[in-house]
Amino acid sequence: MSDRPQITDEELHAYIDGELSRVRAADITALAQYDRELARKIAAFRADKARLVELYGPVGERPVPAAWLHTIERAQRRSTIWPSRQTIYAIAASLALMVVSMATYKIIKPSDEDPTVAQALAARHESLVMTDAAGTVSTMEAANHVVQDILGPTIKTPDLSKLGYTLAAAHAMPERKAVTIDYRDGQNHVFTVYLSHSPGTERFDMLKRGATRICVWQDEELSAVMVGEMSAGEMLRLATLAYAGLTAA
Amino acid sequence: MSRFYVLLIAILLGSMPVAQAGVTPAEAEALKGALTPVGAERAGNAAGTIPPWTGGYTTMPPGYRPGDPRPDPFGGEKPILTITAANYTAYADNLPEGAKALFKAFPDYRMNVYPTHRTAAAPAEVYENVFRNATRAHAVADGLSYGVEGAAGGIPFPIPQSGLEVVWNHLLAFWGAAREAHLSTYVVSAAGNVDLGASYREVADFPYYAPGVTPESVGAYYFKTRHIEDAPPSKYGEAYLAWQPLNIARTKFAAWRYVPGERRVRRGPSLSYDTPDPEASGFETLDEYYIFFGGPDRYDFKLLGKKEMYIPYNNNGLYQRPVKEILSRNHANPDDLRYELHRVWVVEGTLAPGKHHIAPKRRLYVDEDSWFAVYSDAWDEDGRLWKFGHATMYLVPDLPAIVLGSQFVYDLILGGYVYGFAFNGDPIQYKVTPPHPESAYTPETLATEAIR
Incomplete structure (x- = not known):
């Protein structure tokens, strides 16, 4: 039985995403120098993140589904201000990314919150x-x-x-x-x-x-x-x- | 109406807490016939080993003054049966799991069984309230796990239909309207060392049983207690105040602690559920007080039925024995305890969805005459039998009632046990008093009354 409890996965993901406070991030960086297991875990989480980006990264560049475009254009017809075609693509891409992000979060969400x-x-x-x-x-x-x-x-x-x-x-x-x-x-x-x-x-x-x-x-x-x-x-x-x-x- | 709407309404109704109600007036009439005024079976058992209930024991010794030690009216009797490690399996169906575990573990553990005396009684006003409660008591809006409404001055569900109704009867059983006592908690380690966990002056009120109380006047809290510790030296001057609500969804449990070193009253931590009892060195949790205490909402309680069991009863002799003699290694001294055959309701609680508790399963055994839980078995998260709660049942004819009395809580995994609410040797024992003013239970009073 190990006497050393793990830093939570939630904290490590926040660390990798740059969402921790400077003090806490520095703590983890320092700890990883002493703790091989922690360093290995950080590397593994970084690799997972890279794979996710690799899998879902091009979503923003893919053509927007025709049905989404149709819905957005129909809504815009009622509007007096017409955004550019690039803006429509950006909104659609954001929606797609949001769906992917939510699905990804559900997969990697840590249990200890x-x-x-x-x-x-x-x-x-x-x-x-x-x-x-x-x-x-x-x-x-x-x-x-x-x-x-x-x-x-x-x-x-x-x-x-x-x-x-x-x-x-x-x-x-x-x-x-x-x-x-x-x-x-x-x-x-x-x-x-x-x-x-x-x-x-x-x-x-x-x-x-x-x-x-x-x-x-x-x-x-x-x-x-x-x-x-x-x-x-x-x-x-x-x-x-x-x-x-x-x-x- | 289309099938869709019927289904929708059914789903909506199904998702709403059920406002469980009492029995019909016709059913309640049984409380004046086959059942006692509090809902027990009036008749004895077929074997004649449980006698009929004939009104309980209400005889006061001549010259009795409030708070005097109460004599043992059955002190001259001899055991009619002794259950031992050698023969307990023959009585397994009449014993709780915790007692069986003690028989298995300790060859010298035994139960001396005496003739059964159905001594439970209550004042006429309590009987009248129980009769009224039978048809009017119901769950609060959030469900019976969270509280009871429409009842006061007597147990709410004399003809119980569910496990939760039995649990509420235990929580609201009759102890009198108010009391004062000097109590001690002793901790016996697995090695047999006896430590005084705490001694304290207790003042307690049950506004639920205040004279003339009605469901409308009962207020938000059914029980209030104040402890001021005077021993051991490390706890001298510590003090606690706790208010137990009738509707835990609407009114939160409230507790305060006076810390002598700081000379001030602090709120919390919540003295409830699985928080360790600070007076018992962590050997028991706060909801193991009075066998089971506090909110029942962390468990789904199921009514398993009613059965005859050997339970501690009429133990007035115990309170006359010195603590040193009672607290033997591994378990209480069997010579000091009295057991009788009585009928008990058996209720099992398993962890409710989304809730947590260090004891995810427990079973309560509730005396049919007094409605006090007399035993509890509790299992840990790995399914191991862990704790065994054991009341003693103290006959208080001046109320009149038989009340839960002092209690033992055994740790069947780590060993050791606690003897709580002990008043052996105290000249004033469980003094029945008129209700105290509300000001007796304020944080300000706690600070004023604390010793230093």
């Missing part, structure tokens, strides 16, 4: 890869400083030793105003707590992506996404201890 979860999984991936990077701390006291610098003085680094997990590393992610805290148990299983400011909505969700269990627990101020390869029962116990520990007296 949850930005909170995607962000937490990406952050976990990043934190596991960059264990020795600058800004990484591994004592409870230092982790508390990291957490409180980013999230405020009342939030604490949870102590999970009661369930056999000890702090492995905490990373500040100031550009996202988030913190990732990794814990490991005696068998080197990793449990990650990704903390950020809440979007303002309450939420509790337990999700599963392959062997990875994800628990999203947030109130109107704090969002905690907890990730690990474990059963639902184990996640319930760990998530409860972690969530309670964030605000423990």
